[in-house]
Amino acid sequence: MLLSAYLKTHQEIEAIRRSALLVSEVLARVAEAIRPGIPTAQLDQLAEETILSYGAKPAFKGYNGFPATLCISVNEAVVHGIPGKYEIREGDIVSVDCGVVWEGWYGDAAYTFIVQGAENKKMELCRTTLESLEKCINFAGPGKTIGDVGHFIQKYVESRGYSVVRELVGHGLGRQLHEPPEVPNFGQPGKGPVLREGLVIAIEPMVNQGKRFVKTLSDNWTVVTADGLPSAHYEHTVAITEKGLTPLSSFSPVEKAICQNPYLLPVYG
């Protein structure tokens, strides 16, 4: 696959960073607002207002007909949940995925929030999923391949008794929300395209507590686990630079907000 057409200059990477940091800011606003009883539609409205206030646009709204700014996927929902009347409950895990386009450049990130009262099993699922993403970013670098990335995440997750979703994958991004290459959360070492400097990808492990199989609900969007057990999802927009993998999105503002929200539990508790 010819990825050279998708390599970004330093200035272009900085433009994507601005978009990715706006996504981080949106996730932090959601982290401030989330509490038992709040309808997911209200979180979506808050996200849209935040994005528009910067002069940016939600990337997901209207994408293939998706009706909202955020994907909000609770408990057994893996990804692509549509915000609506559902009110957050104690003990939920709530995956919030956000994309923006700002001055022509896309950013994309996701975080799974743990609402107070969640059982330990859910917390461990979230911790393992977040660790798989963060450790993969530290492990990979220029010269490694997409297969190395997928293999790392798969091995990390499966060695702890969880499974990775295979039907949905990470992706390149920049001028478009989804560009080549695909970035699966499974793979074989040394296989697939080489991570070259200038490539920008979204790495997004989707990890199930039970089996890896998923199905799509009748709303034609929400992907849920086939066995009904919980699933978690974390995503960073990442640039490949001479230093290694550099996250362009940041969870720091998100985790700061979580610590100040009495209804949320930190992933690293």
Ligand code: MG
């Ligand atoms: Mg995303």
Ligand code: MG
């Ligand atoms: Mg993505």
